Amino acid sequence: MITSLFQVIPLPTEIADAARRAVNAGAPDHELITVDSPESSPCRQCLRWAQPGERVILFPYAAIPSGHPYSESGPIFVHANDCQRYSTTNEYPADFRNGRVFRAYDSSYNIIDAKIVNGSEPEVVIESLFQNRDTAFVDVRSVTRGCFTFRVQRASRG
Numbered sequence: 001m002i003t004s005l006f007q008v009i010p011l012p013t014e015i016a017d018a019a020r021r022a023v024n025a026g027a028p029d030h031e032l033i034t035v036d037s038p039e040s041s042p043c044r045q046c047l048r049w050a051q052p053g054e055r056v057i058l059f060p061y062a063a064i065p066s067g068h069p070y071s072e073s074g075p076i077f078v079h080a081n082d083c084q085r086y087s088t089t090n091e092y093p094a095d096f097r098n099g100r101v102f103r104a105y106d107s108s109y110n111i112i113d114a115k116i117v118n119g120s121e122p123e124v125v126i127e128s129l130f131q132n133r134d135t136a137f138v139d140v141r142s143v144t145r146g147c148f149t150f151r152v153q154r155a156s157r158g
């Protein structure tokens with residue numbers, strides 16, 4: 001059996017649930033949207049495209065926490081209804097094989113490298129970024145809009 005060298009980290013369920021509570025409470029920075037076109041709204045919890053007609057919440061998420069030069073907060077979607085957090089974390093999510101940029105960060109949250117797929121497979125790009133021992137994690141983002149999609153860490157060796 002081939003084990004991948006990386007582990008996909010979907011958005012924590014606590015954060016998705018907090019967004020669901022916030023939109024119900026009328027938070028001005030949380031918006032409830034009905035998806036109207038395919039492949040427009042990636043859910044960060046189940047790591048699938050929301051389908052037309054499904055409702056999603058749009059809200060800001062600090063993928064890189066404040067207090068660092070590369071601190072960054074930006075808009076993400078989660079399904080408005082409960083969805084299953086992505087669980088096959090040793091596999092790259094099938095819905096996002098295209099249109100992503102891969103940013104390598106060190107343990108101080110500095111960007112140290114970035115690549116696009118550019119004809120290669122995403123697994124190959126991720127593993128090439130982890131060949132740098134200073135890479136602590138890789139953030140996968142939309143190549144066009146820049147929005148955070150999910151994080152990838154080195155697989156823990158058991």
Ligand SMILES: [Zn+2]
Binds near residue numbers: 045047079
């Ligand atoms: Zn979802």
